[in-house]
Amino acid sequence: xxxxGIVLKDIMGNSAVFIAGKEAxxxxxxxxxxxxxxxxxxxKLIRVWNAVIGxxxxxLLGFSVTYLMGLEAVPVLIAAGVAGxxxxxxxxxxxxxxxFWVCFLGMAGTVLAITNAGNWIMLAVCGAVGLIxxxxxxxxxxxxxIIATALAxxxxxxxxxxxxxxxxxxxxxxxxxxxxxxxxxxxxxxMKSSEINKKQxxxxxxxxxxxxxxxxxxxxRTMLIDLDDDxxxxxxx
Numbered sequence: 395x396x397x398x399g400i401v402l403k404d405i406m407g408n409s410a411v412f413i414a415g416k417e418a419x420x421x422x423x424x425x426x427x428x429x430x431x432x433x434x435x436x437x438k439l440i441r442v443w444n445a446v447i448g449x450x451x452x453x454l455l456g457f458s459v460t461y462l463m464g465l466e467a468v469p470v471l472i473a474a475g476v477a478g479x480x481x482x483x484x485x486x487x488x489x490x491x492x493x494f495w496v497c498f499l500g501m502a503g504t505v506l507a508i509t510n511a512g513n514w515i516m517l518a519v520c521g522a523v524g525l526i527x528x529x530x531x532x533x534x535x536x537x538x539x540i541i542a543t544a545l546a547x548x549x550x551x552x553x554x555x556x557x558x559x560x561x562x563x564x565x566x567x568x569x570x571x572x573x574x575x576x577x578x579x580x581x582x583x584x585m586k587s588s589e590i591n592k593k594q595x596x597x598x599x600x601x602x603x604x605x606x607x608x609x610x611x612x613x614x615r616t617m618l619i620d621l622d623d624d625x626x627x628x629x630x631x
Contacts, residue, residue, distance in 0.1 A: 422558045429550035432500075433578030436543020437536060438585060443543070444485035444492025447499060452481025490532060493539055498528035500546030507553060540582040548575025 432443065456477025460470045485492030502524030511517050531538035552571025561567065 419558065422554050426551045426554045426558070429547045429554065430574065430578075431547070433544050433547025433551065433574055434581045436547065436578070437539050437582050440493055440496070440539060440543075441486045441489060443496050444489065445482040447496050448481035448483070448485030448492055449478040451478075451495065451499075453478030455481075490535065493531055493535065494528045497531045497539060497542040498524040500524070500542050501527040504546050504549050508549065536586060540579060540586070544575050544578035544582060548572070548578050 431439075436443065453474040457470060457474035460473040465473070485495065502520045505511075505520040505523045506517070509516055509520070511520055527538060527542050531542060549571040551574050552567055555570050556564075556567035
């Protein structure tokens with residue numbers, strides 16, 4: 395127990411030093427880029443986000459269970475890594491299962507960040523919003539995954555841009571966040587529409603080829619029948 399505590403203390407201490415000064419700007423910039431990618435490629439890369447969320451959730455679960463069991467640092471970290479890998483694989487293989495957690499955590503985290511919830515009632519509200527979006531995503535998968543990821547990515551990027559730019563008026567945060575969210579929703583729906591159109595074109599081409607083959611076969615059969623009729627006429631003469 396003491397050893398894992400020392401490890402965590404060292405990690406947290408080193409992280410605090412790492413993200414100081416210029417490094418903090420780099421970390422924020424990377425976080426903004428990732429958030430924007432989530433906002434505009436939420437549905438397109440849903441299996442990737444499923445895997446990432448699965449790994450984080452599994453690692454936290456494995457860490458918590460083994461730490462509470464009183465294991466030493468190395469077994470705890472190994473368990474966290476294995477659990478994270480298992481959850482990442484499950485989430486990426488079972489797309490809807492993984493998307494449920496992406497929508498739940500994305501929306502709950504977004505509401506939590508916006509409201510800055512500090513009591514159990516508001517935390518319950520955040521969880522309820524996340525759960526509602528996650529359930530709706532299981533019923534109407536693509537539209538609600540698009541909306542949930544666009545909101546999570548848009549407000550995640552908007553809040554970090556607001557802080558990084560040192561803006562004081564919170565209205566700017568809302569404008570930036572809503573703007574990125576809107577762009578993300580539009581881009582994702584356009585990409586999905588384009589994907590549907592391509593599938594329809596491929597299906598139409600496949601039907602056209604099948605019809606063409608059937609017509610060729612029918613023409614060949616007709617020609618053979620005509621040849622047989624000609625042969626019969628010659629035999630009769």
